[in-house]
Amino acid sequence: MPDAPVSKTAVEVSPATARPEDGADTAAAGVSATKGNAAGGQGNKARSLWGDAWYELRHRPMFWISASLLVLLLLIAAFPGVFTGADPRDGDLTNHFLSKPELTHFFQADWFGYDAQGRSIYARVIYGTRASVLVGVGVTVLVTLLGGLLGMLAGYFGGWIDSVISRITDIFFGLPFLLGTMVILNAFTERKVYVVIASLAFLGWTSIARVTRSSVISAKQADYVTAARALGAGTTRMLFRHVMPNAIAPTIVVATIALGGYISAEATLSYLGLGLADPTISWGIDISEGSTAIRDNPHALFFPAGMLSITVFAFIMLGDAVRDALDPKLR
Secondary structure, X not given: OOOOOOOHHHOOOOOOOOOHHHHHHHHHHHHHHHHHHHHHOOOOOOOOHHHHHHHHHOOOHHHHHHHHHHHHHHHHHHOHHHHOOOOOOOOOHHHOXXXXXXXXXXXXXXXXXXXXXXXXXXXXXXXXXXXXXXXXXXXXXXXXHHHHHHHHHHHHHOXXXXXXXXXXXXXXXXXXXXXXXXXXXXXXXXOOHHHHHXXXXXXXXXXHHHHHHHHHHHHOOOHHHHHHHHOOOOHHHHHHHHHHHHHOHHHHHHHHHHHHHHHHHHHHHHHOOOOOOOOOOOHHHHHHHHHHHOOOOOHHHHHHHHHHHHHHHHHHHHHHHHHHXXXXXXX
């Protein structure tokens, strides 16, 4: 009886029996086998982790809804004059808490009414997007860079470096986030956007550091890292070429979800009078002013609070979608 034909895609070369000089041929065979499997199956090419994540995201309505909202928010923050022609600082006391919308001028009318000083609530909601989004993005970038770097160093090197960084992280973790930020901001007489960003980032990097540390510890034990180390790869190459790309996914998920929390924290501080202050336009400031007249004029509170809730909700939805796409166990 003739022998059954052997498919190339079924041939495997054991690492224990493969010779070094056969490495290139083995890798080429593996690539060909992967392509053969893809061509014979669904007709899809082999995807990387990020390619597979993008493939999953494209088929999730939650991702498109949240991404559309965030793109709109970014456009509003970058070009507020396109969405309203009213001056958010121009007050007219004759319009004091006028709740009836005026639709005589498209995108220039005060659809949301006026606040206690006769300023357009719609214009202030539009212009307040810039400060809130800027604080959220700025804090997220800083905590990701700082916490990611410290967590990567602690997880990769271990030993006394891990002990020192972990103890510093524990100390900062023990400080109440909002209370500590209030104490820091109270020391400044003029609280600009960059001051609020630095204060929130100073106490907000600990979660990113812990998540990154755990991810790096798992990634550095992988076979490809061991092989790269055996081939003489330097520490910098090991960290930024092999470890970080395969350990950064949980960090991105946590940072995306936390971004909405930082926007909420800025609004809370501004509401309490310890965050941004006039002449800066912020949703937290408007919520604070609108809460004083919530019984008679709830529209002054509802619109900035609603915009804040939509923004935080959009970032949380995006973070959940990214988490589900990057974690195969949740698919």
